[in-house]
Amino acid sequence: xxxxxxxxxxxxxxxxxxxxxxxxxxxxxxxxxxxxxxxxxxxxxxxxxxxxxxxxxxxxxxxxxxxxxxxxxxxxxxxxxxxxxxxxxxxxxxxxxxxxxxxxxxxxxxxxxxxxxxxxxxxxxxxxxxxxxxxxxxxxxxxxxxxxxxxxxxxxxxxxxxxxxxxxxxxxxxxxxxxxxxxxxxxxxxxxxxxxxxxxxxxxxxxxxxxxxxxxxxxxxxxxxxxxxxxxxxxxxxxxxxxxxxxxxxxxxxxxxxxxxxxxxxxxxxxxxxxxxxxxxxxxxxxxxxxxxxxxxxxxxxxxxxxxxxxxxxxxxxxxxxxxxxxxxxxxxxxxxxxxxxxxxxxxxxxxxxxxxxxxxxxxxxxxxxxxxxxxxxxxxxxxxxxxxxxxxxxxxxxxxxxxxxxxxxxxxxxxxxxxxxxxxxxxxxxxxxxxxxxxxxxxxxxxxxxxxxxxxxxxx
Amino acid sequence: xxxxxxxxxxxxxxxxxxxxxxxxxxxxxxxxxxxxxxxxxxxxxxxxxxxxxxxxxxxxxxxxxxxxxxxxxxxxxxxxxxxxxxxxxxxxxxxxxxxxxxxxxxxxxxxxxxxxxxxxxxxxxxxxxxxxxxxxxxxxxxxxxxxxxxxxxxxxxxxxxxxxxxxxxxxxxxxxxxxxxxxxxxxxxxxxxxxxxxxxxxxxxxxxxxxxxxxxxxxxxxxxxxxxxxxxxxxxxxxxxxxxxxxxxxxxxxxxxxxxxxxxxxxxxxxxxxxxxxxxxxxxxxxxxxxxxxxxxxxxxxxxxxxxxxxxxxxxxxxxxxxxxxxxxxxxxxxxxxxxxxxxxxxxxxxxxxxxxxxxxxxxxxxxxxxxxxxxxxxxxxxxxxxxxxxxxxxxxxxxxxxxxxxxxxxxxxxxxxxxxxxxxxxxxxxxxxxxxxxxxxxxxxxxxxxxxxxxxxxxx
Numbered sequence: 001x002x003x004x005x006x007x008x009x010x011x012x013x014x015x016x017x018x019x020x021x022x023x024x025x026x027x028x029x030x031x032x033x034x035x036x037x038x039x040x041x042x043x044x045x046x047x048x049x050x051x052x053x054x055x056x057x058x059x060x061x062x063x064x065x066x067x068x069x070x071x072x073x074x075x076x077x078x079x080x081x082x083x084x085x086x087x088x089x090x091x092x093x094x095x096x097x098x099x100x101x102x103x104x105x106x107x108x109x110x111x112x113x114x115x116x117x118x119x120x121x122x123x124x125x126x127x128x129x130x131x132x133x134x135x136x137x138x139x140x141x142x143x144x145x146x147x148x149x150x151x152x153x154x155x156x157x158x159x160x161x162x163x164x165x166x167x168x169x170x171x172x173x174x175x176x177x178x179x180x181x182x183x184x185x186x187x188x189x190x191x192x193x194x195x196x197x198x199x200x201x202x203x204x205x206x207x208x209x210x211x212x213x214x215x216x217x218x219x220x221x222x223x224x225x226x227x228x229x230x231x232x233x234x235x236x237x238x239x240x241x242x243x244x245x246x247x248x249x250x251x252x253x254x255x256x257x258x259x260x261x262x263x264x265x266x267x268x269x270x271x272x273x274x275x276x277x278x279x280x281x282x283x284x285x286x287x288x289x290x291x292x293x294x295x296x297x298x299x300x301x302x303x304x305x306x307x308x309x310x311x312x313x314x315x316x317x318x319x320x321x322x323x324x325x326x327x328x329x330x331x332x333x334x335x336x337x338x339x340x341x342x343x344x345x346x347x348x349x350x351x352x353x354x355x356x357x358x359x360x361x362x363x364x365x366x367x368x369x370x371x372x373x374x375x376x377x378x379x380x381x382x383x384x385x386x387x388x389x390x391x392x393x394x395x396x397x398x399x400x401x402x403x404x405x406x407x408x409x410x411x412x413x414x415x416x417x418x419x420x421x422x423x424x425x426x427x428x429x430x431x432x433x434x435x436x437x438x439x440x441x442x443x444x445x446x447x448x449x450x451x452x453x454x455x456x457x458x459x460x461x
Numbered sequence: 462x463x464x465x466x467x468x469x470x471x472x473x474x475x476x477x478x479x480x481x482x483x484x485x486x487x488x489x490x491x492x493x494x495x496x497x498x499x500x501x502x503x504x505x506x507x508x509x510x511x512x513x514x515x516x517x518x519x520x521x522x523x524x525x526x527x528x529x530x531x532x533x534x535x536x537x538x539x540x541x542x543x544x545x546x547x548x549x550x551x552x553x554x555x556x557x558x559x560x561x562x563x564x565x566x567x568x569x570x571x572x573x574x575x576x577x578x579x580x581x582x583x584x585x586x587x588x589x590x591x592x593x594x595x596x597x598x599x600x601x602x603x604x605x606x607x608x609x610x611x612x613x614x615x616x617x618x619x620x621x622x623x624x625x626x627x628x629x630x631x632x633x634x635x636x637x638x639x640x641x642x643x644x645x646x647x648x649x650x651x652x653x654x655x656x657x658x659x660x661x662x663x664x665x666x667x668x669x670x671x672x673x674x675x676x677x678x679x680x681x682x683x684x685x686x687x688x689x690x691x692x693x694x695x696x697x698x699x700x701x702x703x704x705x706x707x708x709x710x711x712x713x714x715x716x717x718x719x720x721x722x723x724x725x726x727x728x729x730x731x732x733x734x735x736x737x738x739x740x741x742x743x744x745x746x747x748x749x750x751x752x753x754x755x756x757x758x759x760x761x762x763x764x765x766x767x768x769x770x771x772x773x774x775x776x777x778x779x780x781x782x783x784x785x786x787x788x789x790x791x792x793x794x795x796x797x798x799x800x801x802x803x804x805x806x807x808x809x810x811x812x813x814x815x816x817x818x819x820x821x822x823x824x825x826x827x828x829x830x831x832x833x834x835x836x837x838x839x840x841x842x843x844x845x846x847x848x849x850x851x852x853x854x855x856x857x858x859x860x861x862x863x864x865x866x867x868x869x870x871x872x873x874x875x876x877x878x879x880x881x882x883x884x885x886x887x888x889x890x891x892x893x894x895x896x897x898x899x900x901x902x903x904x905x906x907x908x909x910x911x912x913x914x915x916x917x918x919x920x921x922x
Contacts, residue, residue, distance in 0.1 A: 031770030088772055091669070116671075152770050193673070197771045206734035208552070208884040210577075211784050212654070212854035214758035216738045216751045221759040222693075229690045232683075234808075273667035277677045290677045297675035298682040299774050300765035305782060309492030309613050310658045310817040311549050312784050312856070313760050313883050321766060323672050323773050347695075356771040393673035395773070422774050423669040 005441045008130045013434060016126040017109075019046060020433065023118045024102040024111035030085035030152045036063050039084045039148065051129055055144075058164065060156035063148030067167060070128065070142040076451045077141035078370070078444060079170035081401055081409070082121035083150035086113030087422045094424035110427040115419035117176045119428045120436065121146060123414055124174070127440035140448040143170055145401070150176070153197055153357020154397035161401050171451055172370025173402050174443070177394070178413030180432060181387055182267035186378050189411045190371060191363030191391030192398045193294070194326035196335050197356040200224060201319040208304070211312040221303040224318040227348040231296055231322075231339075236278050238296050238324075240335075240342040248329035250292050254390045257366070258287050262387045271418055290393050295325040321356070325395060332358030362399035363391050368408035369454065373447040378412060381439050386412070412439070466902045469591045474895060477587040478570075480507060481894065484579045485563040485572035491546035491613045497524050500545045500609065512590055516605075519625065521617035524609030528628060531589065531603040537912045538602040539831070539905060540631035542862055542870070543582035544611030547574030548883045555885035571888040576880035578637045580889045581897065582607060584875055585635070588901035601909040604631055606862070611637070614658055614818020615858035622862050632912055633831025634863050635904070638855070639874030641893060642848055643728035647839050650872045651832060652824030652852030653859045654755070655787035657796050658817040661685060662780040669765070672773040682764040685779040688809040692757055692783075692800075697739050699757050699785075701796075701803040709790035711753050715851045716745075718827075723848050724748050732879055751854050756786040782817070786856060793819030823860035824852050829869035830915060834908040839873060842900050847873070855882075873900070 009016075026042055027035040040057055043066050047055040057064040066084060089099035089112045097103035099112035111118075124144070131138055145168065147157050161168050179187050202220035209217060232238045250258065265282060269275065277286055299322065304315030324335055336355055343351050364371060366388065378386045392411070402409040414436045420426045470477075487503055488496040501518055504527050508516040518525040527545060550560035550573045558564035560573035572579075589603055606629065608618050622629050640648050663681035670678060693699045711719065726743060730736065738747055760783065765776030785796055797816055804812050825832060827849065839847045853872070863870040875897045881887045 031772065032768070087774075088766065088768060088770075090766060090768060090772075094668075151772075195773070197773070199771075204735070207555070207881060207886070209733070209881075210855065210883040211756075211758045211760055212786060212856065214756045214784075215754060215786065215854055216742065216747060217733065217735065218737075218739055219759060221762055225686050225690050225759070225762075226695050229686050234687050272670070272678065274665070274678065278679055281677065286677060293676060295672075295675045297672045297775055298680060298686070298765065299672055299772055300767040300776065301682055301686075301779070302763050302767035304759065304761035305549065305551060306761040306763040306780075307493070307549060307551060309549075310660075310782060310784075311492060311551075311612075311760055311883065312656070312658070313548075314758055315761065318762070319767075321771060323675075323771075325673060325676065393676055394671065395673065420668060420670075422671040422772065425668070 002134060005130055005134055006438055008133045009434065009437050009441065012126070012130060016122065016437060017430070019126065020109070020114070020119060020122045021102040023122055024114050025100055027100045028085050028113070029088050030063060030149050031088055036148060040064065040066070043084065043146065046125065051125060058160065060160050062156040065148070065160050066144070066146040068144040069167070070138055072138045072141050074140040074448055076448050076456070077143060077170040078447050079143040079145060079168065079173045080124050081145050081173055082117055082124065082176050083147045084121065085148045085151045086118070087116070087151050091424060096425055104430065107431065108427045108429050110425055112426055115415040115426050115428050116421040117413065119414040119433055120176055123433055123436040124440050126437045127444065130437065131441050131444060139445050142444065143167070150396065154359060154400065155357055157397045158400040161405065165405060168401055168405060168407070170407055171456065172368065172447060173407050173409040175398055175409050175411035176396060176413070177415060178411050179415040179417060179419065181262055182264040182417050183262065185262060185384060186382055186386045186412060187389050188374055188378060188386040189389040189392040190366060192361065192394060192396045193391065194330060194332055194361035195357065195359045195395040196324040196326060196332040198336065198339070199319055199321050199354040199356060200227065201317070201352045202350060204316040206316065208316050209314040211314045214314045217314060219314055221315055221318040223350065224303070224320060227343055227346070227351045228320060230346045230348070238294065240338050242338045243335065246329040246331065246334070247294070247327055250390065257388055257390045258291065259284055261287060261389055263287050291389065291391055292327055294327050294330060297323050299323055325393065326361050328361045328363055330361065332360065359395055359397055360399040361391070362403045362409070364403065364408045364410060369450050369456070370408050370447060371410045373443055373450050374410050374412060377439050377443045377446055381435065381442065463595060466591055466595055467899055469594045470895065470898050470902065473587070473591060477583065477898060478891070480587065481570070481575070481580060481583045482563040484583055485575050486561055488561045489546050489574070490549050491524060491610050492549055497609060501525065501527070504545065504607065507586065512586060519621065521621050523617040526609070526621050527605070527607040529605040530628070531599055533599045533602050535601040535909055537909055537917070538604060538631040539908050540604040540606060540629065540634045541585050542606050542634055543578055543585065543637050544608045545582065546609045546612050547579070548577070548612050552885065557886055565891065568892065569888045569890050571886055573887055576876040576887050576889050577882040578874065580875040580894055581637055584894055584897040585901050587898045588905065591898065592902050592905060600906050603905065604628070611857065614656070615820060615861065616818055618858045619861040622866065626866060629862055629866060629868070631868055632917065633829065633908060634868050634870040636859055636870045636872035637857060637874070638876060639872050640876040640878060640880065642723050643725040643878050644723065646723060646845060646848045647843055647873060648850050649835055649839060649847040650850040650853040651827060653822065653855060653857045654852065655791060655793055655822035656818065656820045656856040657785040657787060657793040659797065659800070660780055660782050660815040660817060661688065662778070662813045663811060665777040667777065669777050670775040672775045675775045678775060680775055682776055682779040684811065685764070685781060688804055688807070688812045689781060691807045699755065701799050703799045704796065707790040707792065707795070708755070708788055711851065718849055718851045719748050719752065720745055722748060722850055752850065752852055753788055755788050755791060758784050760784055786854065787822050789822045789824055791822065793821065820856055820858055821860040822852070823864045825864065825869045825871060830911050830917070831869050831908060832871045834904055834911050835871050835873060838900050838904045838907055842896065842903060
């Protein structure tokens with residue numbers, strides 16, 4: 001009798017961790033066009049040397065999508081969506097270790113992109129590698145779809161999906177990410193918020209001026225601030241007319257999930273060093289706002305002199321980067337149109353809007369086979385049921401790649417509540433990384449069995 | 462018969478220009494502690510080698526004040542106030558030549574600090590140098606007071622003046638700066654606005670967060686924006702209760718000066734590339750707002766990600782640098798107190814205020830001998846009368862060094878309407894530099910004669 005899959009994974013722990021460390025050394029910041037070619041080379045090497053399967057780099061109008069279809073004689077297919085790009089590392093001075101040198105400390109590994117989402121990507125490749133050590137023929141077809149532009153809004157993923165509907169077809173998709181709650185319970189999430197990302201800007205005179213001129217020369221910084229504070233009130237309600245019109249309210253079933261969903265308020269507050277949440281919300285209201293309500297957030301704002309000491313200047317340019325997290329029903333293009341109309345109506349015709357990206361929200365129904373399989377896998381592996389989240393507060397191009405084409409998608413992964421995604425000292429726990437490898441290997445086997453036992457007849461490879 | 466003073470100045474043109482070029486090569490940015498020691502060495506060298514008079518560097522709690530008292534056998538004294546520090550050069554990418562390499566082009570010299578105010582400082586030293594070539598004994602005592610912290614709010618000049626009342630005493634002071642209007646007419650100004658410079662900041666969680674958290678975690682960027690937009694309305698009226706209470710309204714005589722004061726609206730608009738002034742003001746209302754009304758200006762604001770592309774982050778820190786230009790009657794400490802009270806009353810107790818500097822406004826009466834002497838000198842030299850400004854919209858520590866001790870002060874200098882003080886491509890016209898040398902030399906002779914003819918009896922050297 002051969003080795004168990006977990007024995008094989010255990011024997012390869014150091015190898016898999018090394019893959020992760022090496023991948024995190026690649027500064028694949030798509031926003032700044034850094035390390036993207038190097039990422040391709042790294043993935044090519046991994047597939048050639050270890051997975052021993054073909055990987056294609058499918059061109060788009062932006063960075064290519066890494067695609068691999070590992071064939072089996074099963075009629076069924078599971079697909080995995082991940083991305084090989086990461087967020088910029090700023091503010092770099094707040095990192096305790098170099099962002100692009102994975103650093104292990106106290107059971108965690110710190111690196112930019114390790115939680116979002118190189119840890120997941122590598123764990124899933126490792127699961128397939130381990131399964132192939134056990135049996136060269138996988139129980140079902142496996143597709144890996146790794147895009148390179150998730151952190152810049154997946155601007156060409158929709159185009160990719162439309163041009164390659166054959167390649168994206170599957171019976172179920174595992175989405176990029178997943179986290180453990182404060183109590184260690186794994187989250188399984190069934191959807192994502194959408195997003196509209198814009199840059200607003202204002203211009204003044206043709207040069208910065210001595211600030212004595214502020215008495216008579218219009219300030220673009222003030223213009224921008226007045227425009228921004230017209231967008232929402234101090235109770236976090238967006239004031240753009242029509243903004244909430246198309247929101248699909250959660251169903252009773254979703255509210256039921258929400259009430260079961262664990263969110264440890266005290267632990268979160270303590271971890272983040274805050275005394276209360278927005279509007280002093282607690283309980284179900286807090287969870288509802290977090291998961292089911294849209295946002296209007298300032299990701300960045302800048303104007304004038306921001307260095308040491310004092311400089312007395314009237315700056316001639318000001319800009320702000322905003323993301324609106326959208327919920328099912330809201331369309332990013334319509335929100336953009338409403339934003340423009342609102343600014344115009346408030347007298348801010350001079351404020352320019354640059355659309356950076358738009359993504360639709362998405363949700364999968366909990367009775368889908370892939371969802372059932374993930375829940376079973378996690379419950380057995382963890383010896384406790386997962387924390388099921390109807391949708392996460394985060395965003396991903398799930399709709400463009402899955403729901404739009406009838407493919408159910410579910411998300412779980414290697415992160416934890418303090419993984420610091422998009423922030424300094426991003427990290428994962430080493431044990432969570434190994435656990436995800438085991439669970440993905442189990443899921444691949446389980447999903448095929450469930451589809452077969454249900455008698456699903458589908459050929460989509 | 463000896464040479465005329467203007468012949469001597471003409472023979473030394475290249476030397477004086479070289480002093481200026483060399484001084485501008487010193488990046489004396491006090492805000493960033495750059496080039497300050499080098500500035501001292503440069504001034505020491507200039508006094509030792511060319512002026513051949515003693516210069517002292519008088520210690521303060523900050524950068525030292527360069528002080529020289531060139532004695533004569535006259536009972537009368539004229540003093541000159543200048544500063545050897547300059548503004549930071551940011552945004553450096555908008556400069557057409559290196560900010561610390563003086564670059565001559567089309568009759569202008571471009572360099573950081575050349576208009577504000579190394580050009581004036583050097584021109585005045587050159588005038589004394591030229592007078593001494595003509596006669597080793599100056600017609601009256603001359604005092605040079607060059608501070609090193611003007612651009613960071615003259616934070617120790619008041620302390621210096623209090624500790625050295627003997628050194629600052631004079632019968633009349635010539636202040637640091639001066640400009641030519643669009644039509645070439647020289648401005649003579651009799652006062653300055655005061656200033657309160659503060660940094661406001663807001664803090665959020667103990668780390669930057671993924672912006673998906675914006676649904677429930679308070680955003681310091683939004684907090685700061687709401688606090689800032691509570692400070693003034695869109696018509697540029699400051700909303701801090703009590704802000705305007707102590708403003709001393711201009712007298713009829715001052716309004717009369719103002720109505721004569723030339724401000725070429727069309728030329729200014731064209732030069733700055735703007736279509737209108739604040740509130741679409743014109744004529745006397747525009748000039749009144751510019752010279753006699755206080756301001757609330759954003760010098761800089763920053764939060765979160767401001768690089769290329771899009772980063773979805775909820776930043777945990779936001780700050781803004783503000784300057785309030787104050788008019789006679791307003792006290793910077795009281796305005797600071799009112800600002801704190803206003804923020805507290807508006808529910809912004811969490812917004813921190815850091816005071817960077819506070820300066821009182823100042824005005825000199827036009828019948829003072831030093832003012833009369835400057836007007837006569839300028840009228841003869843220019844063959845037209847100057848544009849007399851009751852006070853400039855800019856700020857300087859004039860009150861702390863002059864009016865507080867009964868010393869009248871008047872300002873004229875080498876700049877012009879497009880000198881771009883505090884902004885990229887700061888410049889002066891070469892011919893204006895030489896003209897100021899001639900005028901200062903003439904003023905020194907004329908001021909002594911006027912005091913003597915008036916029979917002023919004073920011994921203050």
